[in-house]
């Protein structure tokens with residue numbers, strides 16, 4: 612039986628970033644302690660208690676606002692409930708300016724907080740750096756400056772973390788190629804094991820959407836993306852998914868589960884789970900969740916069509932690619948013809964029986980994937 616990935620959601624942030632429409636809000640220290648109680652109780656009540664797990668991912672929101680004491684006891688609840696591998700990958704998303712002990716945890720220091728987390732078993736940190744330009748960080752409404760991120764990385768190394776991933780954003784309003792090049796150069800200088808590069812999306816209702824309404828054109832974004840792909844490849848990072856790059860052996864084991872259809876369990880409001888062909892998600896209601904009301908907002912048994920769409924999308928988004936032979940007989944020739952059509956344009960390439968998107972193809976993956984969805988029979 613496949614081992615589980617465990618996802619723990621934190622629905623709190625100190626303040627909303629200007630581009631974010633995720634389910635998160637500010638919370639008091641008391642609300643966060645009560646939330647951590649509810650999360651631990653929910654984990655311990657899992658119907659899959661006792662099952663093996665090999666990845667744990669603390670995401671959000673901003674998990675580090677929960678404070679070190681809560682993070683450690685949530686991880687302890689996971690260990691008590693599931694048979695966690697001794698070498699499990701245990702990731703914590705962290706805001707570069709946040710990793711401090713809260714007063715009720717006994718202080719306000721950065722290094723001791725990281726040292727406690729490392730000793731508790733956290734072994735991978737994900738820092739949302741986003742840019743090395745303080746002007747761009749201010750535009751995004753981020754609370755940190757690049758110097759905070761640099762110090763966070765140094766402190767993490769200092770206490771022993773050997774697996775760090777950094778997030779970067781491109782396609783920002785007014786972002787020129789010069790600041791993009793500089794951001795990549797500055798992040799590479801921090802020598803992370805893994806990098807994620809995401810294009811900014813303007814979500815209606817967010818301050819950035821209201822103020823800007825439009826972003827750099829597609830050609831500018833494409834050039835930024837291709838520059839990242841080439842520069843990271845030259846620095847030894849292998850692209851293994853549209854937005855993700857890793858040194859050899861450092862691809863995210865947890866995220867890989869999402870892309871190969873492996874089972875994962877999510878805890879916390881808005882967290883998703885998948886197991887045995889069924890996908891479900893918890894309601895976006897932190898207040899109810901904190902009272903111990905664990906209500907589902909959706910439950911879906913994947914249809915044959917859903918499963919095929921997942922196979923196509925996940926294959927082409929990753930370096931796994933798509934072998935038309937895995938599709939039903941009636942689709943194989945049409946799928947191959949669609950993919951073959953893009954080969955001369957440099958968007959798709961062939962590797963044995965599999966078709967893979969090139970970096971240019973990944974940039975327009977939605978259009979190619981939609982075309983393939985169109986040949987799935989009803």
Ligand code: SF4
Pocket residue numbers: 623624626627628631632633635671672673706
């Ligand atoms: S820290 Fe992350 S989740 Fe929180 S508001 Fe900013 S982008 Fe959204």
